[in-house]
Amino acid sequence: MAKRGYHHGNLRQALVDAALALVEAKGPTGFTLSEAAKAAGVTPAAVYRHFDGREDLIAEAALQGYEIFADLMEYAFQKGQPSALASFEATGRAYLAFARKYPGHYVAMFESGISINRKPELARVAHRALGVLERAAVELSQHIPPQKRPPAQMVSAHIWAMCHGVVELFARGSPGTKSPFPPEDLLESGIGVYLRGLGLVPPDD
Amino acid sequence: MAKRGYHHGNLRQALVDAALALVEAKGPTGFTLSEAAKAAGVTPAAVYRHFDGREDLIAEAALQGYEIFADLMEYAFQKGQPSALASFEATGRAYLAFARKYPGHYVAMFESGISINRKPELARVAHRALGVLERAAVELSQHIPPQKRPPAQMVSAHIWAMCHGVVELFARGSPGTKSPFPPEDLLESGIGVYLRGLGLVPPDD
DNA sequence: TGTACATCAGTGAACGCGCGTTCACTGATGTAC
DNA sequence: TGTACATCAGTGAACGCGCGTTCACTGATGTAC
Numbered sequence: 001m002a003k004r005g006y007h008h009g010n011l012r013q014a015l016v017d018a019a020l021a022l023v024e025a026k027g028p029t030g031f032t033l034s035e036a037a038k039a040a041g042v043t044p045a046a047v048y049r050h051f052d053g054r055e056d057l058i059a060e061a062a063l064q065g066y067e068i069f070a071d072l073m074e075y076a077f078q079k080g081q082p083s084a085l086a087s088f089e090a091t092g093r094a095y096l097a098f099a100r101k102y103p104g105h106y107v108a109m110f111e112s113g114i115s116i117n118r119k120p121e122l123a124r125v126a127h128r129a130l131g132v133l134e135r136a137a138v139e140l141s142q143h144i145p146p147q148k149r150p151p152a153q154m155v156s157a158h159i160w161a162m163c164h165g166v167v168e169l170f171a172r173g174s175p176g177t178k179s180p181f182p183p184e185d186l187l188e189s190g191i192g193v194y195l196r197g198l199g200l201v202p203p204d205d
Numbered sequence: 206m207a208k209r210g211y212h213h214g215n216l217r218q219a220l221v222d223a224a225l226a227l228v229e230a231k232g233p234t235g236f237t238l239s240e241a242a243k244a245a246g247v248t249p250a251a252v253y254r255h256f257d258g259r260e261d262l263i264a265e266a267a268l269q270g271y272e273i274f275a276d277l278m279e280y281a282f283q284k285g286q287p288s289a290l291a292s293f294e295a296t297g298r299a300y301l302a303f304a305r306k307y308p309g310h311y312v313a314m315f316e317s318g319i320s321i322n323r324k325p326e327l328a329r330v331a332h333r334a335l336g337v338l339e340r341a342a343v344e345l346s347q348h349i350p351p352q353k354r355p356p357a358q359m360v361s362a363h364i365w366a367m368c369h370g371v372v373e374l375f376a377r378g379s380p381g382t383k384s385p386f387p388p389e390d391l392l393e394s395g396i397g398v399y400l401r402g403l404g405l406v407p408p409d410d
Numbered sequence: 411t412g413t414a415c416a417t418c419a420g421t422g423a424a425c426g427c428g429c430g431t432t433c434a435c436t437g438a439t440g441t442a443c
Numbered sequence: 444t445g446t447a448c449a450t451c452a453g454t455g456a457a458c459g460c461g462c463g464t465t466c467a468c469t470g471a472t473g474t475a476c
Contacts, residue, residue, distance in 0.1 A: 006438055007452060027318055029234050033430060044430075046453055054430065113232055150394060157384050158395040161370030162363070169369055170362070179362050189355060190363040194395075197402030211471055212419060238463060249463075251420055259463065 012050040014040040019061050020104030028112040033057065058112050063122050065105025069098050070129035077132050084139040085200060088159075091136050092191050095163040096183060099171055106167075133160060144198060155198070162190050217255040219245040224266050225309030233317040238262065263317050268327050270310025274303050275334035282337050289344040290405060293364075296341050297396050300368040301388060304376055311372075338365060349403060360403070367395050 008014065018039035023031045033054040037044040051057045076094035080087030099106045108114070109126075116126045137156035141149055171183040179186065195201045213219065223244035228236045238259040242249040256262045281299035285292030304311045313319070314331075321331045342361035346354055376388040384391065400406050 006436090006454090011452080029318065032428080034428070043454055045432080045455080048431075049452055113234065150398070151386075153384075154386055154391065154394060157375065157386065157391055158367070158398065161374055161391070161395065162367050163370070164374055165366030165368070165370030168373065169366055179358075181356075181359055181362065186359065186362055186366070189359060190366065190399075193355070193363065193402035194399050195402065197398035197400070211421085211469090216419080237461080239461070248421055250422080250465080253464075254419055 008040070008042060008046075011040060011042060011046065015042075015047060015050060015057060016061050016064060019057050020108065023058070023061070023107045023112065024104035028107055031058065031112075055114065055118075058108055059114050059118055059122060061105065061108040062112065062114055063119075063125065065102060065109045066122065066125040066129055068102060068105060069109070070125055070132065072098050073129050073132040077136055080136075084136070084143060085195070088136040088140045089188075089191060089195075091133050092159055092163055092187060093184075095133075095160075096167060096171065096187050099167040100183075103172070110164075130156075130160070140198075140200065143200060148199070150198075158194065159191065162194070163187060166190070213245070213247060213251075216245060216247060216251065220247075220252060220255060220262060221266050221269065224262050225313065228263070228266070228312045228317065229309035233312055236263065236317075260319065260323075263313055264319050264323050264327060266310065266313040267317065267319055268324075268330065270307060270314045271327065271330040271334055273307060273310060274314070275330055275337065277303050278334050278337040282341055285341075289341070289348060290400070293341040293345045293400075294393075294396060296338050297364055297368055297392060298389075300338075300365075301372060301376065301392050304372040305388075308377070315369075335361075335365070345403075345405065348405060353404070355403075363399065364396065367399070368392060371395070 015036055018036040019031060022036055022039065033047055034044045036057065037047050047053075047057065051060065072094045073091050076090035077087045080090040116123050134153060134156045137159070138152040141152045141155065144150075166183050166187045170179045170181075170186060192201065220241055223241040224236060227241055227244065238252055239249045241262065242252050252258075252262065256265065277299045278296050281295035282292045285295040321328050339358060339361045342364070343357040346357045346360065349355075371388050371392045375384045375386075375391060397406065
């Protein structure tokens with residue numbers, strides 16, 4: 001990170017970091033290659049030594065985000081083991097925690113408009129992250145009597161949607177939305193009601 | 206809509222319609238005032254006869270969207286009456302139906318980055334729309350024993366989040382996401398499980 | 411019915427701006443001998 | 444240890460572009476008498 005004269009030393013990562021900060025501060029629209037270069041103390045042209053262009057830089061930021069995200073999800077899952085229920089709840093919580101702790105990455109991943117299928121590498125790591133949630137759902141399903149068991153993929157989709165919705169609507173002030181409840185509580189209780197609906201936690205509180 | 210020579214006749218609405226089409230086709234970023242003007246068969250400068258500028262035009266598109274949205278929600282609510290449960294489920298369905306039928310409006314409202322608090326008019330109609338969901342949640346809450354009754358505002362927030370999540374992730378291919386289930390089914394079943402968790406529908410299916 | 415005139419809703423040229431990208435270049439670094 | 448040289452990672456000037464916005468204007472419309 002320390003500049004040493006003409007050569008930067010670690011420009012590639014410095015550019016990614018600058019992009020993340022920009023994207024966090026001004027939204028996916030507010031990000032420009034030129035500004036990122038300036039923030040890294042470098043000419044716009046220098047960016048092309050390390051990236052194919054603007055899109056490629058965002059894609060790298062998103063990639064790093066998915067990497068962190070996948071790690072967090074896996075860690076949460078492990079921590080909940082051997083309880084399927086604990087693992088499942090933990091991954092849900094990890095989703096929100098990630099969005100809060102790494103807002104720049106989150107925006108790059110989910111709001112910048114870059115497609116997951118842009119690069120095989122990106123698709124792979126994104127799949128790894130969401131695979132954790134699905135695995136947790138599969139484990140959870142084992143505890144539901146088969147005849148009243150919804151497809152595991154559906155369960156994970158439901159939880160993913162709830163997590164994503166809470167983040168978009170309440171954890172980031174999208175349309176100036178306010179809720180009297182902290183996003184964490186909202187998600188926790190939402191997942192709780194849902195799991196009760198699956199018959200996995202006792203109906204009484 | 207028919208041009209009659211020098212004067213357009215209904216340029217204001219034509220510009221809104223053009224903006225909606227653009228925003229739907231190319232995302233919130235892809236929208237430019239100049240292109241909207243061109244699509245309406247008019248010089249960019251003409252826009253300023255009807256709007257304060259680019260942002261103001263998007264805001265009007267969003268406003269019209271909230272208006273339609275609020276109407277749809279209210280209609281769905283009424284149609285479900287006098288059953289609180291039916292009303293609640295119908296509003297959830299209406300959310301998704303709106304997003305699918307009016308994608309341009311949806312983007313202008315939720316993804317264009319304009320704040321709900323931009324104009325009092327906008328805040329008012331947005332509140333009207335979301336008020337329906339909250340009213341449905343309040344009614345629903347009456348059927349839950351008080352000691353195990355979550356705050357109605359929380360219930361509506363949960364459902365809102367689930368609706369929004371399903372729309373963003375599965376009804377519009379945000380990060381190239383695919384689900385083996387149609388969004389409608391996903392939302393229907395998700396709300397179903399949730400309501401079962403509230404003890405409002407029988408545990409057996 | 412006809413004319414004068416105010417108002418309205420567009421034009422079109424011009425602006426300054428920052429963008430992403432390219433190019434030939436040059437200063438710094440690392441390596442072979 | 445010193446020198447020659449290849450490679451690397453930056454510069455800085457230039458480009459063409461489309462953007463949002465402004466301005467003085469003008470053609471079309473509507474109204475008063």
